[in-house]
Amino acid sequence: MKLYLAPLQGMTTAFYRNAFAKHFGSIDAYYAPFIASSDLTKVSYKLLKDILPEYNDNFLRLIPQILGNDGDQFKxxxxxxxxxxxxxxxxxxxxxxxxxxxxxxxxxLLPYPDMIDSFLHTACSDNSYSVTVKMRLGLCDTEEGFKVMNVLNQYPLGGVIIHARTGKQMYEGKVDIDSFELLAAQCRHEVTYNGDIFTYEDFLAIHTRFPAINSFMLGRGALRDPFLPAAIKGYKVPSDNKISIVSQFHDDIFHYYKEKLSGDKHLCDKMKEFWDYMHVHLDNDGKLMKKIKKCHHSSDYLELMSHVFGSGATWT
Ligand SMILES: Cc1cc2nc3c(=O)[nH]c(=O)nc-3n(C[C@H](O)[C@H](O)[C@H](O)COP(=O)(O)O)c2cc1C
Structure with missing residues (x-):
């Protein structure tokens, strides 16, 4: 069974991915947040910085992602x-x-299977790389996904990751498992399941219902509980060790952003984004997140963190 870390723009940057692999592991491949292709005649290396092998300890396990609708640009x-x-x-x-x-x-693009067809015609015309697709069930309607899948089935793709929601749902509402089942059954490529795996039980429910699916992509669930991939893979991290691992992970991320960002406000804002996910298993009553939101100076923030990690807090 394979586990992939989902790309989250602004969060799962190279440094985050490296730190995640160092402290938590159990991820078979890391998908990088999208790079938007543009009509520049020369590929912009500034845009590619996040995926440069020298910044990615696990570059052999990194999958770059492109967002665009022009096959030539993609190529x-x-x-x-x-x-x-x-x-x-x-x-x-x-x-x-x-x-x-x-x-x-x-x-x-999902309502336009013809555009997808002509895109893939060009994008798949070079065998120096293999194209995989990350899609939703449709933009507004799951019928759209079926038409798109007919097109995807005609190309030699390396796999299809399906987030079991429509685009219109954004990240809200429930995943539509019945529609995922139909779409996955229609797909001739290897399918990866994605969407709302927040706990081991969530994983088990999907795994039990779809025993033929062998790969799963975790996004917000892994960012909220970075021990989740290990739990799914059957590795037990002793509860007593968890806080100290989270503390080391946090410190790595904090020091990286301290070097990189100018000014305390940017730094505190970035750490709030980090805690938006991480507070879930540490902050039963929501008080910690309120205190983090009030920090505008790194000294206040660090003092708060020394209490959080020094107070015998438990990871639930
Ligand atoms: C803040 C944010 C940024 C995201 N950025 C990307 C992205 O760059 N590329 C992509 O394919 N999906 C992106 N996604 C979608 C996730 O990769 C994933 O498909 C989605 O969150 C559902 O999986 P989950 O329920 O496990 O989080 C993003 C999601 C969020 C919440």
Whole structure:
């Protein structure tokens, strides 16, 4: 069984992925947040910085992702990326944000199977890399996904990751497991399940219902509980050790952003984003998150952290 870390733009950057692998592990591949392809004649290396092998300790396990609707642009980026040593390039047709979908990108492409066809015709015309797809069930309607799958089935893709929601749902509401089942059954490629695996029990429910599915992508669930991938793989991390591991992970992330960001406000804002996920298993009553939100100076923040990690807190 394979576990993949989902890409979360702004969160799962190279440094985060490296620190995650160092402290928690149990992830077979890390998908990088999307790089938007553009009509530049030359591929922009600034955009590619996050995936440069020298910044990625686990570069052999990193899968770069491209967002776009132009097959030639995709191919240009994919060739530059494959020159760095990457063999799999993931195409994002799942992003739900209106500023993306309104331009017929991300899940905004799902109502247009013909565009997907002509995109893949070009994108899959070079065998220096393998294309995988990350999609949703549709933009507004799950019927859209079936038409898209007919097209995907005609190309030699390396796999299809399905987030079991429509684009219109954004990240809200329930995952639609029945529609996922139908779409996955129609797919001729290897399918990876994605969506709302927050606990071991969530994983088990999906795994039990779809015994033929062998790969799972974890996003917010792994960011909230970085011990979840290990639990799914059957490794037990003693509860007493968890806080100290989280503390070391936190310190690595904090020191990285302290070096990188200018000003305390940016630093505190970034750490709030980190805690938006991480507080869930540490903060039963929500008081910790309130205190973190009140920190505007790194000295206040660090004092708060010394209480959090020094007070015998438990990871639940
Ligand atoms: C803040 C945020 C940023 C995201 N950025 C990306 C991205 O760059 N590329 C992508 O394919 N999916 C992106 N996603 C979607 C996740 O990869 C994943 O498909 C989604 O969160 C569902 O999985 P989960 O329920 O395990 O989190 C993002 C999600 C969130 C919440």
């Amino acid at each position: 240009g980026y994919a060739l530059a990326i494959s020159d760095m040593g990457y063999r799999e390039i993931n195409w994002n047709i799942g992003c739900p944000f209106p500023m993306v979908t309104n331009k017929k990108r991300g899940s905004g």
